[in-house]
Amino acid sequence: MTLSLREKRRQETARDIQKSTLELAVSHDLDNVTTEEIAAAAGISTRTFFNYYANKEAAAIGHPPSFRDDEIEALRTGSGDLAADLKLFLDRHIATLAGDEDILRMVGKVLQSNEKARGILDGFLMTERHVLTECLSERVGNRQTAAALASYATDAIGRAIFLWEHAKSMSLNEALDVVWGGVIDASRVLIKPNR
Amino acid sequence: MTLSLREKRRQETARDIQKSTLELAVSHDLDNVTTEEIAAAAGISTRTFFNYYANKEAAAIGHPPSFRDDEIEALRTGSGDLAADLKLFLDRHIATLAGDEDILRMVGKVLQSNEKARGILDGFLMTERHVLTECLSERVGNRQTAAALASYATDAIGRAIFLWEHAKSMSLNEALDVVWGGVIDASRVLIKPNR
DNA sequence: GCAAAGATTGCACACTACGCAAGGTTTTGA
DNA sequence: TCAAAACCTTGCGTAGTGTGCAATCTTTGC
Numbered sequence: 001m002t003l004s005l006r007e008k009r010r011q012e013t014a015r016d017i018q019k020s021t022l023e024l025a026v027s028h029d030l031d032n033v034t035t036e037e038i039a040a041a042a043g044i045s046t047r048t049f050f051n052y053y054a055n056k057e058a059a060a061i062g063h064p065p066s067f068r069d070d071e072i073e074a075l076r077t078g079s080g081d082l083a084a085d086l087k088l089f090l091d092r093h094i095a096t097l098a099g100d101e102d103i104l105r106m107v108g109k110v111l112q113s114n115e116k117a118r119g120i121l122d123g124f125l126m127t128e129r130h131v132l133t134e135c136l137s138e139r140v141g142n143r144q145t146a147a148a149l150a151s152y153a154t155d156a157i158g159r160a161i162f163l164w165e166h167a168k169s170m171s172l173n174e175a176l177d178v179v180w181g182g183v184i185d186a187s188r189v190l191i192k193p194n195r
Numbered sequence: 196m197t198l199s200l201r202e203k204r205r206q207e208t209a210r211d212i213q214k215s216t217l218e219l220a221v222s223h224d225l226d227n228v229t230t231e232e233i234a235a236a237a238g239i240s241t242r243t244f245f246n247y248y249a250n251k252e253a254a255a256i257g258h259p260p261s262f263r264d265d266e267i268e269a270l271r272t273g274s275g276d277l278a279a280d281l282k283l284f285l286d287r288h289i290a291t292l293a294g295d296e297d298i299l300r301m302v303g304k305v306l307q308s309n310e311k312a313r314g315i316l317d318g319f320l321m322t323e324r325h326v327l328t329e330c331l332s333e334r335v336g337n338r339q340t341a342a343a344l345a346s347y348a349t350d351a352i353g354r355a356i357f358l359w360e361h362a363k364s365m366s367l368n369e370a371l372d373v374v375w376g377g378v379i380d381a382s383r384v385l386i387k388p389n390r
Numbered sequence: 391g392c393a394a395a396g397a398t399t400g401c402a403c404a405c406t407a408c409g410c411a412a413g414g415t416t417t418t419g420a
Numbered sequence: 421t422c423a424a425a426a427c428c429t430t431g432c433g434t435a436g437t438g439t440g441c442a443a444t445c446t447t448t449g450c
Contacts, residue, residue, distance in 0.1 A: 006396070006447060013397095034436065045399050050438060083385045119314025140384055144377025147354060148347075152381060155346045159339075182339025186347060187382035189335055190278045201416060201427070229405065240430050245407060 014052050017042045018062040022106040025060055030114050057117040060110045062103070064121070065096050067128055076135045085139075086153060087180055091173070094160065098172045108165045129154045156183055209247050212237045213257035217301035220255055225309050252312040255305045257298070259316070260291050262323055271330045280334075281348060282375055286368070289355065293367045303360045324349045351378050 020041035024033045035056055039049040053059035071092050078085035097104060110117050129150045136146035156179050164175035215236035219228040230251055234244040248254035266287050273280035292299060305312050324345045331341035351374050359370035 004448085009447095010397085035438085036436085046437095047400070047439090048398055051397075051399095055437075086385075115314040115318050116311050117314065118317045119310040119312065122313050122317050123310050140380075142377060142380060144354075144373055145380040145384065146377075148351075148374075148377040148381035149384065151350045151354070152343075152347070152385075155350065156343075159342060159346070178339055179343075182337060182341075182343040184385060185335075185337060185340040186343035187385045189340065189344065190281075190347075190379060190382045191386055199417085204416095205428090230407085231405085241406095242408090242431070243429055246429075250407075 013042075013044070014063070017044070017049060017052050017059050018103070021056060021059040022103065022110065025110050026106050030056060030060060030110055030117070055116070057110075057114060058120055060114070060117055061107060061120050061124070064124060065093075067093060067131060068096070072131065072135050076138055078139070082139055082149075083184070086149065090153060090156060090176060090180070093157065094172050094176050097157075097161070101172070104161065105165060108161060125154055125158075152183055156180060208237075208239070209258070212239070212244060212247050212254050213298070216251060216254040217298065217305065220305050221301050225251060225255060225305055225312070250311070252305075252309060253315055255309070255312055256302060256315050256319070259302075259319060260288075262288060262326060263291065267326065267330050271333055273334070277334055278379070281344065285348060285351060285371060285375070288352065289367050289371050292352075292356070296367070299356065300360060303356060320349055320353075347378055351375055 017038065021030075021033075021038050024030075024038060024041060033056065035049055036046050038056060038059065039046045042049070049059070071089055074092075075085055075089045078088075107117075111121065132150040132153060133143070133146045136149050137143055140146055140149065156176070159182075160172065160176040160179045163179060164170055164172050167175065170178075212233065216225075216228075216233050219225075219233060219236060228251065230244055231241050233251060233254065234241045237244070244254070266284055269287075270280055270284045273283075302316075306316065327345040327348060328338070328341045331344050332338055335341055335344065351371070354377075355367065355371040355374045358374060359365055359367050362370065365373075
């Protein structure tokens with residue numbers, strides 16, 4: 001790999017900046033923190049800060065893990081029940097996210113009060129949802145069906161993180177299970193006429 | 196109503212500013228438009244612009260119609276099949292949105308490229324989804340189920356608008372029908388084991 | 391070890407967003 | 421009807437954001 005010392009440093013710096021940003025944001029609210037303060041905390045100049053992130057909200061979000069190629073591939077070529085395959089896919093992705101619980105928690109806090117940060121994350125999720133839609137299109141014939149399923153899935157991740165953040169003593173895994181139960185139940189309600 | 200001439204003017208000005216913002220945004224891309232230009236186009240001072248909106252992205256979004264109280268009430272007290280009631284609810288809301296097709300189209304264009312605007316709309320939709328979740332909680336026992344249904348519904352509106360914007364010669368109503376078909380189909384896929 | 395590529399930084403500058411205070415308009419109610 | 425209260429608009433000042441440019445330093449590949 002050509003991306004050696006230089007690339008490694010870059011990723012480290014990017015992560016340092018994110019951590020500095022999140023720590024300041026959690027204690028003082030991101031809106032009350034200046035890029036100058038963040039840069040100072042990360043040990044770089046203000047100018048360099050902007051070489052890494054377009055703005056402080058982007059620095060707070062950082063570079064969240066995308067769906068991994070092998071996760072997507074497993075879902076595309078899966079041969080089991082689609083609901084089970086999709087749940088497995090989400091479980092795997094949640095496991096990836098669980099590797100950075102502290103950052104996840106701080107990002108969640110920022111998202112609660114910062115519109116711009118939400119927009120940035122939303123843009124990222126839009127891309128992810130698109131990837132997932134493409135993948136699911138090969139499992140179900142209809143594109144709208146695939147789009148709906150992709151929405152269900154990414155939303156479920158979001159709600160699981162939200163639940164995990166608010167219900168103490170619940171792991172990310174458990175939160176996803178609870179949320180997924182709601183997804184399945186909601187689907188049942190829409191199909192089987194009730195009352 | 197105490198909100199007479201003064202309040203009316205306020206709403207008119209707010210709308211004028213939104214229109215000026217959107218027209219400039221569609222022709223030049225919002226990022227390349229300054230608040231000064233928008234203010235000039237709307238015939239007000241820059242300072243006054245900020246008395247109406249916190250930033251140009253908020254001006255572009257404006258004040259989208261919330262779910263109306265009677266729409267929510269109808270859904271809460273509805274006694275039919277929940278899927279049918281929910282679809283009716285969405286039809287009514289889409290009809291409300293259809294009253295401002297030109298603005299809707301321009302807002303859509305801004306949302307494609309502007310993260311901050313997406314975040315602002317997202318915050319608004321978060322509130323709407325919460326209202327809907329509360330309402331649906333009274334129809335289905337489980338809160339997670341209600342949350343999932345509320346997500347399905349608000350996402351469906353978003354996808355319907357997207358489809359309407361990209362598929363010419365399709366009305367908002369028709370777009371919603373197509374999207375809703377996908378939602379139902381997706382639910383079916385999750386319930387009935389396929390393959 | 392050296393040239394090319396890349397990273398960091400300071401400086402300058404346009405733009406954003408808001409507090410404040412001065413002046414104008416609308417509303418209220420006596 | 422008219423004066424006080426409430427509200428609106430605006431200019432000015434200022435802290436903060438984000439970027440182009442050029443100088444300087446570090447890493448890389450040969």
